[in-house]
Amino acid sequence: MSGLVNDTIIALASAPVASALAIFRVSGPSTKRILKNIIGFLPANRVSTLAKFRSSNNKIFDKGLVVFFHGPKSFTGEDLCEFQVHGGLGVIKILMDTCLSQSFPNNIVRFAEPGEFSKRAYLNGKMCLHEAEAISDLINAESEAKVDAINKILDQSFGKAILLLSDFIIDTRAELEARINFSEDETGFFQAAPFVKNVEKKLDWLKDTIEAAQKGEALSHKHAIAIIGNTNVGKSTLMNRLLEKDVSIIHKLAGTTRDIIRSTLILGNLQIEFFDTAGIRDTKNEVEAEGIRRGLLKAQTSNLVLFCINTEGLNNSKLQEAQEFLLSQQIAEQKVIFVFTKVDLYRERTAEKRSIPHLKNAVSISAKTGEGIIELREMLLRHFHLSENQDNDTEIIFLKKRSVDNLVECHRILTACVENAKTNSLDLVAEDLRLAQVMLSEITGKISNEQVLGKIFSKFCIGK
Numbered sequence: 347m348s349g350l351v352n353d354t355i356i357a358l359a360s361a362p363v364a365s366a367l368a369i370f371r372v373s374g375p376s377t378k379r380i381l382k383n384i385i386g387f388l389p390a391n392r393v394s395t396l397a398k399f400r401s402s403n404n405k406i407f408d409k410g411l412v413v414f415f416h417g418p419k420s421f422t423g424e425d426l427c428e429f430q431v432h433g434g435l436g437v438i439k440i441l442m443d444t445c446l447s448q449s450f451p452n453n454i455v456r457f458a459e460p461g462e463f464s465k466r467a468y469l470n471g472k473m474c475l476h477e478a479e480a481i482s483d484l485i486n487a488e489s490e491a492k493v494d495a496i497n498k499i500l501d502q503s504f505g506k507a508i509l510l511l512s513d514f515i516i517d518t519r520a521e522l523e524a525r526i527n528f529s530e531d532e533t534g535f536f537q538a539a540p541f542v543k544n545v546e547k548k549l550d551w552l553k554d555t556i557e558a559a560q561k562g563e564a565l566s567h568k569h570a571i572a573i574i575g576n577t578n579v580g581k582s583t584l585m586n587r588l589l590e591k592d593v594s595i596i597h598k599l600a601g602t603t604r605d606i607i608r609s610t611l612i613l614g615n616l617q618i619e620f621f622d623t624a625g626i627r628d629t630k631n632e633v634e635a636e637g638i639r640r641g642l643l644k645a646q647t648s649n650l651v652l653f654c655i656n657t658e659g660l661n662n663s664k665l666q667e668a669q670e671f672l673l674s675q676q677i678a679e680q681k682v683i684f685v686f687t688k689v690d691l692y693r694e695r696t697a698e699k700r701s702i703p704h705l706k707n708a709v710s711i712s713a714k715t716g717e718g719i720i721e722l723r724e725m726l727l728r729h730f731h732l733s734e735n736q737d738n739d740t741e742i743i744f745l746k747k748r749s750v751d752n753l754v755e756c757h758r759i760l761t762a763c764v765e766n767a768k769t770n771s772l773d774l775v776a777e778d779l780r781l782a783q784v785m786l787s788e789i790t791g792k793i794s795n796e797q798v799l800g801k802i803f804s805k806f807c808i809g810k
């Protein structure tokens with residue numbers, strides 16, 4: 347991306363398809379000149395003005411609204427104007443060509459690169475980097491929950507909290523530098539206790555914010571959940587029960603499901619794609635064996651695996667066998683929920699109540715009666731850091747992964763910093779604070795390099 351702010355950039359801000367209206371943006375030093383050329387006058391600042399638009403060969407090609415924003419009070423911080431024209435491709439082409447005809451060697455007018463309007467806004471101090479990213483996310487947000495989570499970033503409270511934390515770090519660093527460079531006679535003793543207390547408060551905020559961002563992160567993906575287990579344990583019945591529709595064939599014969607059956611469910615704002623798979627068993631049937639292979643492959647790449655085991659005959663050694671099987675398939679147990687199935691039958695047949703092995707990541711269900719299904723749904727959501735009865739007050743924010751990673755790293759560094767403060771290792775505390783500050787400033791973009799910025803903004807829409 348060019349860093350030449352002398353260039354005036356133009357872009358279609360609405361979709362490049364024929365439509366009733368289109369919005370076309372111009373930003374940079376030639377904006378006024380372009381405007382005067384097209385509509386014959388400079389409209390009042392920030393007032394929507396009706397005008398006739400003339401092409402470079404002085405023919406009227408459309409009539410519409412135009413809004414001029416005098417820099418620096420504009421989105422980009424530069425002179426900026428927005429044309430509202432009829433959205434036919436011919437009109438848009440003439441408007442583009444007319445703008446481009448105003449390009450001169452020292453006053454270039456050119457098409458904007460993706461994200462270039464936002465990059466200029468950021469470079470001109472109109473917004474922090476995380477806010478520019480939030481706007482780009484807002485454009486791509488497909489659900490109401492995600493829009494809410496992004497707006498929590500755009501309302502600036504997050505940015506203010508980061509700045510407060512940053513200021514605290516800067517002040518403490520300045521104090522520490524003085525103590526490192528001057529004697530204690532001159533500066534007095536470092537008061538570790540109030541410092542530690544203060545940092546611990548910041549750590550609490552960081553922890554809450556990271557959790558809120560992890561919840562937000564969960565909103566943006568389709569989560570894949572594979573249902574696996576031996577034949578006939580009730581995988582397809584569970585699939586149908588979870589989806590509340592008849593997607594998989596259920597039959598008392600073992601080996602019913604062969605191909606992977608997929609179906610999507612919206613659960614507590616999450617988009618979940620369930621995959622019912624072929625029951626696992628030794629088989630000479632090549633078609634069935636291929637189905638099993640595909641099912642296990644899907645389990646390996648899924649975000650979560652429901653490993654179904656028939657409650658009847660279940661004991662600790664069966665469970666251990668299952669755990670060893672997961673290991674052999676390279677399926678991490680952290681992404682597995684053991685689902686003990688057909689618990690209704692088990693209850694009927696087991697006279698003395700043998701206890702079902704107790705595991706944190708296990709749930710007993712009956713897909714037939716519905717027992718345990720609510721609990722299972724809650725476990726799925728908890729796995730993705732959400733709960734089914736997510737009320738609106740629960741803090742969910744949406745941040746880019748790079749920002750969440752920085753918050754996590756900042757939390758780790760400040761935790762180490764507390765330990766170093768307790769042992770009065772001031773050099774180490776100062777270094778921890780420096781590193782923590784770098785993490786924060788990368789989020790807001792107060793310190794960043796051109797290469798990183800180029801990468802970030804190139805993923806934006808053109809015209810934004």
Ligand SMILES: Nc1nc2c(ncn2[C@@H]2O[C@H](COP(=O)(O)OP(=O)(O)OP(=O)(O)O)[C@@H](O)[C@H]2O)c(=O)[nH]1
Pocket residue numbers: 576577578579580581582583584595596597598599600601602603604623624625626687688689690691711712713714715
């Ligand atoms: N009583 C009872 N029967 C169940 C339950 N879940 C499944 N079944 C029965 O168990 C049999 C097998 O169910 P499926 O859902 O087809 O089992 P599966 O694991 O998909 O089997 P494959 O596709 O062959 O691997 C069917 O007769 C179901 O009606 C349950 O919770 N309770």
Ligand SMILES: [Mg+2]
Pocket residue numbers: 581582583594595596602603622623625
């Ligand atoms: Mg099945």
